[in-house]
Amino acid sequence: MESEFWHNCWQQQRIGFHQQDIHPLLPIVFSQLNWQPSGAIFAPLCGKSLDLWWLSQHSKVIGAELSALACQQFYQDQAQSFAVSTQGQFQRFSHPAVDIWQGDYFDLKQEQLGDIGLIYDRAAFIALPLQMRIDYVKQLKYLCPGPVSLLLLSLEYPQEEMSGPPFSVTECAVRQLFDFAASVELLAIRNLTGRPFAQRQFKVSHLIEKAFWICW
C-alpha cells in the first residue's frame, strides 16, 4: 500500500483496523510465554494501538508509524504528554514508556532502534501486499539482527472473497517468509468467522487469526 493510502485513512479517520481495547491474546500469550525483558519492544506500523501501552509494562516500547496524526492521537487519547523532535527524515515522539519514530518504516536504520528483544506485530505484516511483505520481513531482519522474538498476529480468509488490507496470509506463507528463523511456533488460533475484526465486519466465509512466536 502506498503511503498516501494510509495518510488518507488517518486524515479521514477511516481507521476500522484500530482496536478500542487491547488485543485479547496479549495477556494470555504473555502469561504462557513468561518472556523476560531483554532490550526494548519494537512495534512496526504501530498506528495508535493501545497494545503499546500494555506492552510498556514489560519494557520500553519503540513504535514506527507513517502518520503524524496517528502518533499525536496515540498520546493525546491517553492524556499523555510527549516531546517531538526532528531527526533526519523522521520525527521522534518521545515519552518515558513509548517512543515512536514517525516516518517510513522502510527508511529506518538499526541505530535508531538500538537493542530490541521483542517485536510485536498486530496488523502490520497483514496490512501489506505480497511484495511489500517480503521487503517488510527483510527490513525487520536488518533492524533486529537478533537474538529476538517476534509475536506475529496473522489473518487467514479466502482472499478472492475480499481485497485487502488486511491481506490473508496462510500459515505456510508465514513459515516460508520466516524460513531464516530458528523457530516458528503457532501459539494460538482465534476463529473470528462472523465476528468483527477490530471495528470492521468482513463478509468472508471464514476468518481465522493466528498468533506465531518466531525467534531468530
Ligand SMILES: C[S@@+](CC[C@H](N)C(=O)[O-])C[C@H]1O[C@@H](n2cnc3c(N)ncnc32)[C@H](O)[C@@H]1O
Ligand atoms: C492496519 S494499520 C495497523 C496499526 C496498528 N498496528 C494496530 O494494530 O492498530 C497499519 C498502520 O501502518 C502504518 N503504515 C503503513 N505503511 C507504513 C510505513 N511504510 N511506515 C510506517 N508506518 C506505516 C499506517 O499508517 C497504519 O497506521
